[in-house]
Amino acid sequence: MLTLENFTEQFKDSLKKNHSIIFSCECEINYSGRAESHLLIGDRTILIKSDKTLLVHQPTGNNPINYMEEHTSHLLTKDEDFVMLQSQNLSVKEFLDISIKKVYFFHSKLLKDNEKIQIVGTERDMAEHIMSNPSIICEDFKPLSKEEHTKYGFIDVFGYDKNNNLVVVECKRYNGDLKAVSQLRRYVEKIKKSRGIEQVRGVLACPKISPNALKMLEDWSLEFVRVNPPNYLEKFDKQQQKLL
Amino acid sequence: MLTLENFTEQFKDSLKKNHSIIFSCECEINYSGRAESHLLIGDRTILIKSDKTLLVHQPTGNNPINYMEEHTSHLLTKDEDFVMLQSQNLSVKEFLDISIKKVYFFHSKLLKDNEKIQIVGTERDMAEHIMSNPSIICEDFKPLSKEEHTKYGFIDVFGYDKNNNLVVVECKRYNGDLKAVSQLRRYVEKIKKSRGIEQVRGVLACPKISPNALKMLEDWSLEFVRVNPPNYLEKFDKQQQKLL
DNA sequence: GGGGAGAGATGCCGC
DNA sequence: GCGGCATTTCTCCCC
Numbered sequence: 188m189l190t191l192e193n194f195t196e197q198f199k200d201s202l203k204k205n206h207s208i209i210f211s212c213e214c215e216i217n218y219s220g221r222a223e224s225h226l227l228i229g230d231r232t233i234l235i236k237s238d239k240t241l242l243v244h245q246p247t248g249n250n251p252i253n254y255m256e257e258h259t260s261h262l263l264t265k266d267e268d269f270v271m272l273q274s275q276n277l278s279v280k281e282f283l284d285i286s287i288k289k290v291y292f293f294h295s296k297l298l299k300d301n302e303k304i305q306i307v308g309t310e311r312d313m314a315e316h317i318m319s320n321p322s323i324i325c326e327d328f329k330p331l332s333k334e335e336h337t338k339y340g341f342i343d344v345f346g347y348d349k350n351n352n353l354v355v356v357e358c359k360r361y362n363g364d365l366k367a368v369s370q371l372r373r374y375v376e377k378i379k380k381s382r383g384i385e386q387v388r389g390v391l392a393c394p395k396i397s398p399n400a401l402k403m404l405e406d407w408s409l410e411f412v413r414v415n416p417p418n419y420l421e422k423f424d425k426q427q428q429k430l431l
Numbered sequence: 432m433l434t435l436e437n438f439t440e441q442f443k444d445s446l447k448k449n450h451s452i453i454f455s456c457e458c459e460i461n462y463s464g465r466a467e468s469h470l471l472i473g474d475r476t477i478l479i480k481s482d483k484t485l486l487v488h489q490p491t492g493n494n495p496i497n498y499m500e501e502h503t504s505h506l507l508t509k510d511e512d513f514v515m516l517q518s519q520n521l522s523v524k525e526f527l528d529i530s531i532k533k534v535y536f537f538h539s540k541l542l543k544d545n546e547k548i549q550i551v552g553t554e555r556d557m558a559e560h561i562m563s564n565p566s567i568i569c570e571d572f573k574p575l576s577k578e579e580h581t582k583y584g585f586i587d588v589f590g591y592d593k594n595n596n597l598v599v600v601e602c603k604r605y606n607g608d609l610k611a612v613s614q615l616r617r618y619v620e621k622i623k624k625s626r627g628i629e630q631v632r633g634v635l636a637c638p639k640i641s642p643n644a645l646k647m648l649e650d651w652s653l654e655f656v657r658v659n660p661p662n663y664l665e666k667f668d669k670q671q672q673k674l675l
Numbered sequence: 676g677g678g679g680a681g682a683g684a685t686g687c688c689g690c
Numbered sequence: 691g692c693g694g695c696a697t698t699t700c701t702c703c704c705c
Contacts, residue, residue: 207455207476207490209453209455209476209538211451211453211538211540211542218683219683220683221552221605221682221683221684222550222551222552222553222682222683223550223551223552223683224548224549224550224551224683225548225549226546226548226549227546228546229543229544229545229546230542230543230544231542231544232451232453232478232542234476234488236488236490236491236492237490237491238490238491238492240491240492240493242488242493244478244480244486245544246451246480246481246482246542246543246544247480247481247482247484247501248480248482248484248501248700248701249484249486249498249500249501249700249701250684250700250701252548253548253683254493254683256493256685257491257492257493281683291540291542292538292540294453294455294536294538296455296535296536298455298474298475298476298490298535299473299474299490300473300474300475300489300490300491301473302470302471302472302473303470304468304469304470304496304497305468305469305470306466306467306468306698307466307467307468308465308466308467308698309466309696309697309698310695310696310697311696334688336689336690336694338643338646339609339643339647340609340694340695341689341694341695360696360697361465362677362678364678364679364680365583365584365617365678365679365680366610366613366614366679366680369610369613369614369616369617370610370613370695372613373609373613373647380650397677397678397679398678399582399583399678399679400678402582403583403617462698464698465697465698466697466698467698468698492685492686493685493686494685494686494697494699497698498698499698500698500700523698525698550682550683552683553681553682553683554680554681554682555681578703578704580679580704580705584679584680585679585680585703585704603681604681604682606692606693608693608694608695609693609694609695610694610695614680641692641693641694642693643693643694644693
């Protein structure tokens with residue numbers, strides 16, 4: 188447990204030095220900006236990063252309960268029985284007030300990290316997999332390009348079938364839902380209109396599809412092709428074997 | 432700076448006590464599950480919550496760079512020059528390996544928080560505002576219900592205009608985009624089909640709309656009604672005055 | 676648990 | 691900056 192005096196002093200010093208700041212405290216929080224939120228007293232963990240991002244975490248759950256984006260200004264003022272942290276981001280008109288009653292611990296340090304994460308197994312990887320293995324979609328499918336840009340959105344994969352019909356493919360790495368069908372339909376109708384062709388096929392390529400989405404596909408004469416998600420599953424199997 | 436021995440001991444003890452754990456370290460991270468990711472060596476801050484949620488934060492940015500959801504198991508094993516933290520969630524088949532080279536600080540404490548956040552200014556508030564002030568949509572609009580459930584999705588607001596035409600309203604609290612128009616169109620066509628009526632109006636109610644979305648609305652004979660976002664803006668103005 | 680949709684969504688890319 | 695869209699989206703609600 189820190190005194191509020193010690194906390195105030197350390198906080199101001201760390202902020203000036205551009206440190207990453209971490210502390211746990213008992214506090215009350217009010218937010219106003221895109222929406223408005225209120226959170227009564229409880230224990231939370233607060234991070235302020237070197238880019239002045241602020242995150243407030245409750246003791247459970249994945250997401251921060253409150254947050255402020257980078258380039259936020261943080262002002263600490265000590266009162267009788269509490270410390271007020273006022274975080275403001277005027278450029279996006281957002282305000283966060285944290286009334287801090289007790290500080291359980293405080294730490295700060297200049298952290299350095301120049302690495303960027305590498306991710307495989309995204310929808311883009313799935314589209315590339317289809318480009319390399321076009322027969323997944325249908326016999327003699329000839330893909331033309333990927334990420335075709337139209338005024339009504341970007342098409343994942345685009346090509347011709349063996350009868351020279353245009354085919355629009357929308358990939359989903361997990362479940363195909365109503366939203367995915369709507370999206371596919373939008374692209375198909377845009378292509379029909381812009382090219383003046385009546386016969387354009389639309390294919391939803393995903394591992395599985397919800398019943399309502401399948402019904403909607405059929406209502407609009409679109410097609411479902413079962414495509415397994417990208418091959419990160421093989422790697423998962425490998426890692427699982429390694430772990431067992 | 433902690434020795435890896437001290438860190439290992441404290442970590443295991445804190446985990447057993449169900450504490451919230453916070454530490455900063457130099458580490459390397461590999462993830463395998465829904466996708467796969469790799470992150471080379473750098474400084475990160477790691478939280479493990481009492482529900483066994485794990486979050487990894489880089490020194491900048493809003494979102495965790497890696498994470499594991501609640502009920503994940505965390506196993507620490509000490510090697511020669513590093514400590515390996517293996518986090519597994521078998522029920523969702525997700526695996527995270529963190530190779531920890533240096534520990535800058537470690538802290539743990541049992542945190543207590545029973546409060547739930549209260550938020551105002553959501554799309555639901557906007558729908559309720561329209562229900563109470565139906566003339567926003569059109570003259571003599573008579574709303575029937577909110578959140579009408581159809582097989583093709585849930586309709587925000589639903590009612591009749593002065594000529595007894597059915598009106599489907601979709602609210603967006605910020606910008607109306609292609610997705611919103613697709614969504615509205617899906618509902619309108621579903622209602623037409625299920626009720627066997629040709630004349631159903633579709634209204635997109637939002638503060639602003641993108642040019643392409645407006646074009647698409649017109650293409651499908653749908654309507655745009657400018658509706659201001661919920662009145663949290665008044666509160667923001669109040670707070671802004673307070674702060675100035 | 677699945678389906679559907681919002682979120683103070685965020686982040687990325689492209690124009 | 692906006693627009694369009696994926697996200698290891700997450701979270702909530704309802705069936």
